[in-house]
Amino acid sequence: MFPDWFNSRPIRAAVDNALEWVVKYWGGALEAAAHPLLILLNSIERFLLAVPWWVLILFFTVAAFGATRKAALPIVVFVSLIFLGVMELWEDAVKTMALMVAATLTAIVFSLPIGILMARSALVRRIVMPILDLMQTLPSFVYLIPTVMVFGPGKVPALIATIVYAAPPLVRLTDLGIRLVNPNVLEAATAFGADRRQRLFGVQIPLALPTILAGINQTTMMALAMVVIASMIGAGGLGYQVLQGIGRLEVSRGLFAGLGIVALAIIFDRITQAYGKQLQARIGVTGEVR
C-alpha cells in the first residue's frame, strides 16, 4: 500500500465545492454565454430538416462528383444516403449531421487563431500543447459530468463535449501547416515588403490550407466518434438510436444506426479528403516550388 502521507480529502472537497459554487453563481452566466452555440446548432438542424430529402441527396452527390470527377464516390454517397432514408434513419442522421457541422464550425472558429498563434510564438505553443494533450486523453466522461452540472442535460453540453474532443487535431494541423510553409517563399514575400498581415493571409494560410483541410477532416471524424456519448446527455440523432438499441438489447436498432454513423463518416471523410487532394494538386504536390 502507498503510505498515507497526507489527507487528500480536503482537496477533493475543495474541487467539488468549487464546481458547486460555479454552478450556483455562474451557471446562468455560462449558460447565456453558450447560448449562441445552441442557436447555431438549432438553426443548422432546422435548416437541414426543412430542406427536402432529395435536395440533400442531390447536393452531396454533386459535391462528391465535384471533388473527384469520377463516378465511384457519388454512387457510394448516393447509396449511403438512400440507405439512411430507407431504414427510417433520415431525421436522426440529419440531427447527427447538424451536431457534427455545428461542432466543426465552432472548432474552426477557435482552432484557426490558436493554431496561428502557436505557429508564431514558441511560448504559446509550450502552453497550448499540453492542454491539447489533456483534451485528447482525458476520458470524455470526466468533463462531461461537470459540463452537464453547469449547463444541464441537453444539446449544449453535448456540443461542448464534442468540440473539446474534436478541436485538438485542427489546432495541431493549423500550427503544423503554417510552420511547414516554405521559408523561401516567405522570405520572398518579406523582401517585396509584405507586412505580417499580408504574409499571413497572402502566403502562410493559403499554403497551409491543404494541411488545415486535413485538420478539418479529422475534426469531423472525431465529432462523429463522439455522437453516441453525446446522445447520453441529451443530443438526439443516430447516437441516441444506438444507445436505445443497447438499452433495449435491440441489436438491429443499434446495428443500423451504427451503420448510419459509418455512412455519414464515409460521406464527409471522402468528400473533404478529395477536395484536399484537389487543392494540393493545384499548388504543387508538396506545396513547394522546385
Added chain:
Amino acid sequence: MSAVIEAKNITKIFGESPETAVRMLEQGSSKADVQAETGQVVGLNRVSIAVEPGEIFVVMGLSGSGKSTLIRHVNRLIEPTAGEMWVNGRNVLELNESDLRTFRRNELAMVFQNFGLLPHRSVIDNVAYGLEIRGAEKAERRKKAAHWIERVGLAGYEESQPHELSGGQQQRVGLARALAMDTDILLMDEAFSALDPLIRSGMQDELKTLQRELNKTILFISHDFDEAVKIGDRIAVLNDGAIVQCDKPENIILKPADDYVAEFVRDVNKARVIHVGSIMEKDIETPCDHNVVGAASCEDVLPLFAEHDWVGVTDEFGQRIGRITAKRVIAALARHAA
C-alpha cells in the same frame, strides 16, 4: 559619383554573444580563430563594397563564404552585428519597421536562387505580387505584369501555375516579378545557380541584353566564377566572410590577389575575358593590314592570326593606339595556364 549601394564594414556574427567575436576580428583574428576561441560563427568580416549606378556588381564566393548573407543585408532581411548599409543615400539600418517596408516596396527588387514563387498563384499573379504589396490597382498591375511576362519570353503562360513550368521558366517568372517593380536596384541571389548549364548561359545572355536597355544597378551573387566574369562589370571575391579582391574581371584574371583567387582564375576561359587593349604593345608605327578595337577579346583576334602575324589596335574612334602580336596573345593566355 556616389555609390547606390554602399556597405561599410558590415560584420555579421552568428551566435549568442557577438561582442568578443567582433573585437577579435578588429584585432585581425581570422574566422577560424574566432570560431575556435568563442564558438561564434563569423558570417561576414568587415565587408565594404560600393556598387556604382548602372553596373552589374558580382559578389563571388563558395558556399559558406557569406555571399548570400551579404546580399540579405542590403534589404535588411538580415541584421548586421556591426557596420552600416547605405542604399540610395540612406542608412538602411536606421529605418523603422514601416519605413523599411516602404523601402523594400519601392526601391529595390530581389530574385532568389530557389525562385520563391507563390505556388498557389498563377504566373501573372506571381509577377504582379510585388505591385500588389505596393498597393497598385489591379488593372495597372496586371498590365505591367503582362508586359514583363512577354519581355522574359513567357507570353502564353500567364494563367499557368508555377509548378507546371520548368526551372528556367520559373526563374523567368522570378525575374519578371522583380523587373515589374521598376526599381533602379536589382538584387539577384544566385539567380541562375539552380538552372541547367545551357539554360543558365541563355539567362545570363538575356540579363546582359536586358541590362543594356534598362541600365539598372544590379548586385549579383554567384558561386560560379565563369558566370561572374561573363556578366560582371566588377567582381568582389569573398572568402570566409571577407573580401579578398574587388576589381574588374580582367584585372582579377591578370593579377589574382592570392592563391584562393588564382584557383578560380585557373579554370576560366581567359581568351574571352582578356582585352587586347590591356596586353598590346604601344607600337603605333609598324604598318598593319588589319585593325581591331582595344576592347576586343583575345578570342576575337585569334582567327585573324591565321593570316596576319600581328594586327593593329585602335581606340573606339578608330585612332591607332598599339599593335598586338600572336606571340603576345599566346603569352598572356599561357601565363596563367601554368
